[in-house]
Amino acid sequence: MQKIKVEHLTKVFGPHPEQALRMLDQGVGNADIRKAGHAVGIADVSFDVEEGELLVIMGLSGSGKSTLLRCLNCLNPSSRGSIFIDGEDITRFDHEQLLDLRRRKISMVFQHFALFPHRSVADNAAYGLEVQGVDAAERRQRALEALELVGLKGWEDSRPGQLSGGMQQRVGLARALAVKSDILLMDEAFSALDPLIRRDMQQELASLQRRMKKTIVFITHDLDEALQIGDRIVLMKDGRVVQIGTPEDILNNPANAYVERFVENVDMSRVLTARTVMGRAREVAFPQDGPRTVLHKMTEGSDTSMLVVERDHTLVGTVTLDELGKAVQDGRKSIAELIQHDAPTIAPDTPLTDIINLMATWPYRLPVVDEQRKLLGVVTRPRVINALAQSSANHPADAAPESDERSANA
Amino acid sequence: MNFTIPKLPLAHGIDVALDWLTLHIAFITKAFSHIISILIDGLVHGLLWLPPWLLIIIVALLAWRAAGWRVAVFSLLGLLLLWDLRLWSATVETFTLVLISTAIAVAIGLPLGIFAALSTRASKVVMPILDFMQTMPAFVYLIPAIPFFGLGAVSASVATVIFATPPTIRLTALGIRQVPGDLIEAADAFGSTRRQKLFKVQLPMAVPTIMAGINQTIMLSLSMVVIAAMIGAGGLGGVVWQAIQRLEPGKGFEAGIAIVILAMILDRVTQRIGRNPSAKAAK
16 A cells, blocks of 8 residues: 655745746756756655555755655645645645644654753653653653663663764654654664664664564665665655666666666675575485485585475475585485584575675585575575676676576576 | 034933933833832841851852852852951842842843744844843943932842843843754654744753853843942942942952852852753763
């Protein structure tokens, strides 16, 4: 279901908005409109956001992304166009309706946290409820729940100034979550944090999103971040939409040279996931196989280990070449005792960076499994190196599956 | 070649206007004067009714609570010295005048400051008036105060209020305008009304700046109260004024030192009150 629908939204700044709008209609460029004393914030922007979707609006500074975000809760009244939230056009709302919209339906997280320094952490988290007129006891209760959700239990009576940047932004997030609004607007919410903490927060946001099914509009200037967290990305330049699509779409089919230039510098090891680099597990062993059978399967593939699965593809574990060789010498009949049940596994959305770290300690094939431990594919060192090499040649995601087909057919 | 242009009758005009005002509204100001003088007398008598040593201990305790033991010890010793110099009742009179003038100044200044902060148009009207009020030599206010409020403490406090209110207005407006834009935006984004924004975000955040303004108002009141001795306000200023007329430098200095001590106690205590919220935040 569509939660937010933006249609032909335009925002111009300056003394005579009508004049600037007329110039836009006549196709006058942004620079000339600026010379006439006006500024174009956003021009003819249309997109929609599905319920429960995390939409990233991405662009460099001055691309109009912040202006656009502030139109969505009318902190910036738009000049033309419509914004439908749950089917209602909020650009036609009066003051009372707007207050209600901001109190109950949309909350916001800010780049520089915007916490109130004179209030405790709990009172900050409770601000939205206080404005709604919720009584003190319930307010505190719900603020504490929200703080626990973001991992700040026990900090409720501190002041924001005593917290680190990452923790402060958690308070900002708790403040937005406490009002239980359906929609979260996040304005460069993680940009002021240092990279390690930023990644933590991104992962945490993703897990919160899975649990709470909020509709999130997230603004960033960082393409890595956009690709990491976005279900879809709206790419903006000079107040206009350049491309809308899933991260894969944007990487694979850049709409124009501008998007291409952006995509060039992406750190592929963070964008690529197990799903994109994994290959089909051509040969697998079954628990009841004998060591000789398994060795025979392996020599064909020149591997040093083999994954063991049940008939329904549930992963059992890994057997290694060394163990198998010894078992044959000892004359054993089954591989059952050789299986390492606790061998590492990875999920389809594990980023390549994590896989590379894992490979440093585990020299064998890495099975990719779903939540039921069903084997989806396998990641080997050659595949990882191949994927990285291909991606630096700028055709990242489509490289891996193709090579898989070839080797599978060989 | 030495021709003259006619002098603009500015002084005459002001005199006529003041005369007219005196004739037609003096009955209101006199009534007001009556109320204030009852207030001042009551407070002075009340404070003088307490034994000086008790009041000194109370002040020292308050100073200790608000500003720590150093200020408390200074208050204790300073006030004992004043008592010993036989300046106690003069000090109490001066303190009362400062207290009442400051209370009126804050009661007028705080709302005006808020108004000037929230409305650019109001600010454009108020700020030049404040410049006028502050740069006009303070003595000048004393002259018209007499016909409206009579000789004595009330005229002094009215002139004091005019002279001492501007810092409270200015710094209240400044404190509110200084609240960072993203905090205002956050307050708006969660659906605050203007009133909620003012009382939950803008005013609390402006408290340290507002207190700095009130501190300045107190200091200006104190300096004006001394000048106001010329129209019979009494107190420590009266002692100084007497010493000037009788050419008694020693007595003049005694009263002068008393004013300095009073000023320092008031300054330190009110400064710390202003800093307290942020000090708590840093703890």
